[in-house]
Amino acid sequence: MSQIRITKQFNFETGHALYGYDGKCKNVHGHSYKLNVTVIGKPINDSKNVKNGMVIDFGDLKKIVKEEIVDKFDHATVLNKNTPHLELAEELIKREHNVILVEYQPTSEQMIIDFAQKIKARLPQEIKLHSLRLQETETSFAEWFASDN
Template sequence: MSVIRITKQFSFETGHALYGYDGKCRNVHGHSYKLSVTVIGSPITDTRHVKLGMVIDFGDLKKIVKEEIVDKFDHATVFNKNTPHLELANELSQRGHNVILADYQPTSENMVVDFAEKIKARLPKEIQLHSLKLQETESSFAEWHASDH
C-alpha cells in the first residue's frame, strides 16, 4: 500500500501586533499569508468508494482548513490577549471588526502551531497532518512538521 502526501495551499489577509516587541512589528500591521497544508495517508483502494484513489478529497481538506483557519483569520486582527491594546481590540470589535484575542504572541511560529492543532483535530483518523508552511512575507515563513513532535 502506497503512502502519499498531498498539499493544498490557501491565502488570507490578517493583521496583528506583537506586544512588547522591540521593533516595528509592535505596531498594528498586516500580512498576505500563504498557508500550505500537507497531509499523508494511503489512497482509497475500495473500488466501490466514490473517492477511489484519493488520500483525501482536496475539497474535504479545503473545507477543514477554510472553517478552522481561513474563515476565522481572513481580514481579522490578532492580538495577544495580554496586550495593552485590549482597549483598541474592544473598540474594533464594537465597531464590527473581526478581532481575535489569542492565548499566544501572534508570530508566524505560534500561529502555525495553533493551526496544526486545529487541523489535526478535524482530520479523519486515517489521515495524518504531515506539515504546515505559513508564509508571512515573500521571504519569511514558519514550518511545522509532525516528525518534530
C-alpha cells in the same frame, strides 16, 4: 500500499501586532499569508468508493482548513489578549471589526502551532497532518512538522 503526501495551499489576509516587540511589528500591520497544508495517508483502494485512489478529497481538506483557519482569520486582526492590546481590541470590536484574541504572541511561529492543533482535530482518523508552512512575506515563513512534535 504506499503512504502519499498531498498539499493544498490557502491564502488569507490578517492583521496583527506584537506587544513588547522592539521593531516595526509592534505596530498594527497586516500580511498576505500563504498556508500550505500537507497531509499523509494511504490512497483509498476500493473501486466502489467514489473517492477511490485519493488520500483525501482536496475538497474535504479545503472545507476543514477554510472552516478552522481561513474563514476565521481572513481580514481579522489577531491580538494577544494578555497584553494592553486588549483595550485596542475592545475598541475595534465596538466598531464591528473582526478581532481574534489569542493566548499567545501572534507571530507566525505561534499561529502555525495553533493552526496545527485545529486542523489535526478535524482530520479523519486515517489521515495525519504531515506539515504546515505559513508564509508571512515573500521571503519569510514558519514551518511545522509532525515528526518534530
